[in-house]
Amino acid sequence: MSKKKNIAFMGVFLALALVCSYVESLIPFYFGIPGMKLGLTNIVIIIILYCMGTKEAYCLSVLRVILAGFLFGNMFSILYSMAGAMLSLTVMYLLKKTGKFKIVTVSTLGGICHNIGQLTVASFVVENYYVFYYLPFLLIAGFITGLLIGIGAQEISLRVKRFF
Template sequence: MKTRVAYFGVFTALALIFSYVESLIPFQIGIPGVKLGLANLIIVIALYKMSLREAYLLSVTRVVLAGLIFGSMFSILYSLAGALLSLTVMALLKKSGGFSILGVSIAGGVMHNVGQLIVAMFVVQTFSVSYYIPVLLIAGLITGLVIGIAADSMLRRLTGITLN
């Protein structure tokens, strides 16, 4: 039990550090709101190393803490929607057994952006923001692939750690 709590603390700290590092990187590709999502690397690893309940708890903890430290209530709302939809889809695809970690991560990246766009539609009370869907789908695909490659590489090195 103590080991699980310690790992949870380490994963939370890593996710917050990655959120902070990402806030320092001037990653501007001309598309508002598009980020690499470095902290999602920790969530993908948690999905494969922790129970699903713990992965959800870690995801929510990361979003709320990062939002309070580096963002705002709106950033928490958007990030939470994206994170929960993303993790749900990734968990379903992982459970199906038909997808590699790259496929799972790509779907997570895409769904994270879809979740945020759905919240944006409710906030602005119009579907006119849907024009942004193609850009966000491509961005989610690319960032999900990058995170998936990194997660796959890290998981190969973490073979001795099992928390499930």
């Protein structure tokens, strides 16, 4: 893909990821457990990872977290979103690199790792390790949301891949 086209694609996808963040902030997806989210933006990140490349996915993920943090969150939400996003993307990249797993699995593991990263940073920020009380709930949430997002991303990427 030419460089110009690449930059244009990245811009569009960054906008899409931010829209997903915004939509997510509107949905009251909340069951009394802190840090639980649907992770809609992960669809965009996965599609970038599979259709464009690793570098692009990291670049987009970092920009997305910072911009969404400034728009809809605060300093702390940037901090722990970043930890979750980086851990999740790294795990997804490594799983993808093995070439043995489908998007659904990659996304599910990514979802779980996102919550682990987030919770780890949260416990450092508040200097209280009993925050890990929520770990089992967040792992289950990460599994379910990661699976759903993975199914979505799989279907989209199968249909969209030929445009890249």
